[in-house]
Amino acid sequence: MMREAPSLSSRMLVAIAAWRAPVVAFVSVLGVAGCTSGSDQASPPAQAASGPSALSVNLVRPRSEQWPRQLKSTGQIVAWQEVVISPETGGLRLKELKVDIGAKVRRGQVLALLADDSLRVDHRKQEAAVLQARISLEQAASDLRRSRLAEGSGALSAQKIEEYRLTAASAEASLESARAELQSIELKLAQTRVLAPDDGIVSSKSGVLGSVVSAGAELFRLVRQGRVEWRPEIDSGQLALLSPNQTARITLPSGQTVTGRLRVVGPTMSSSTGRATLYVELSPDSLARAGMFATGVLLAGTQPATTLPLSALVMRDGRSYVYTVDSGGQAHAIAVATGRREGDRIEVVSGMDAAAQVVASGGAFLSEGSKVTVLAGPAVAASGAAR
Structure with missing residues (x-):
């Protein structure tokens, strides 16, 4: 089979392509030469040669301050102090619990009541015993007075007079004993009211209503x-x-x-x-x-501290980093150890030079070698001033 000869239009396209190749090469050489010649006068920014800027940043210097030692x-x-509340008398039924856990109480406030019916009966009995002892004393004292009037007449022997004297003394002792017993019962009656020994907060309640309590059994605890x-x-x-x-x-x-x-x-x-x-x-x-x-x-x-704004710190993989910027506008991550924190600043313990300039904020958007644009402004000077 015979092949068809190329058409006129095809031959023209091939010729044009062959003519354009050396022209393009020549223009490219001229462009390179022009750039080389211009570099002797002004160098373009390094970041323009390496790619676009990732972020515009301010730089800050560490600040030396006196911070509290922590x-x-x-x-x-x-x-x-914890106060244990217990009844001072025993053998009585717990009649009423007046406070609950968490209650704020005052000194002398009634916290619990014990049943006092039996003590009131004993009180009345003892009042009668005191009255009886007083009458016995009066009788003995009267006999003693009469015996002393008759002492010189010989109507009574010395032995009988001494007997009257001893009887009066015994009656007086019996009266004192009866009075003391009455006071004991009155004290027990007062102790049926369990009082708070000081202001405080009830932290526990172990008393059970209706139970017969013994002296010293814990009913409450107070946070004094x-x-x-x-x-x-x-x-x-x-x-x-x-x-x-x-x-x-x-x-x-x-x-x-x-x-x-x-x-x-x-x-x-x-x-x-x-x-x-x-x-x-x-x-x-x-x-x-x-x-x-x-x-x-x-x-x-207090002790000296080298501090940075919290915004300059970047946390990655459980470690703390700050970013510095070199003369070519590239960001570099530096691992640092941090310490105390006060307000919006944090102490840098190690890993960073005291004269370093670090990215003030936005470090979380950077990575090693990222291109940044450093903004001109008072941030560096202001951050370096002592507070």
Whole structure:
């Protein structure tokens, strides 16, 4: 089969393509030469050669400040003093419980009542016994007076007169005994009203209505004056930094923070742990409750701190990073160790040079080698000024 000869139009297209190739190559050479010649006068920004900017950022320098020295510890929150409420008399039925758990009580308030019917009967009987003893004493005293009037006449022997005297003395002793017994019954009657020995909050109630209680059996427990304390333990090496009335910040299990005052440092060290117990007083109206386990810090003086804004910190894979920018506009991640936190600033303990300039915010959108545009402004100078 014979092949068809190419048409005129096809031959023309091939010729045009062959002519354009050297022209394009020549123009490209001229362009490169022009760029090379221009570089001797002004270099273009490095970021333009490497690609577009990922973010516009401000840079800040670390700030040197004096921050409170914080001693971290953990411990339980307990009642400042716990009061056990018990009846002072026994063998009586628990007639009434007047308060419940959580009630705020005042000193002298009636918390419980014991049945006093039997004691009232005994009281009346003893009143009669006192009256009888008083009559017996009066009779004995009258006999003694008469015997002394007749003492010189010889109508009564000395032995009989001495007998009257001893009888009067015995009657007087019987009257005193009867009065004492009456006072004892009256005291028991008063003790059927179980009173609060001080202001406080009822933390437990173990009395059972209708039960016959014995003297000393626990009915209630009070958190005295509603005061609670945080009692952490601390190493012996840190004791020199502590003194009474220093401030403590305690974080409750709910995440809320309460403020306390160091009341006293334990005078002895634990023989098993080698640590001392601290007694930190908390406000009665705080959200802390006895039995909570809390963490906190004690503010013990001040010490220098190198700080950055919190916004400069980036958390990745459980580690803290900041970003610096080199002269070519590229961002570089630096791992740092952080410490204390105050407001919107955080302490950088290690990993960063004190003169470094780091990205103030937006680091979470950067990665190693990202191109950034540094904004001109007072951020660097302002952040470097001491507060």
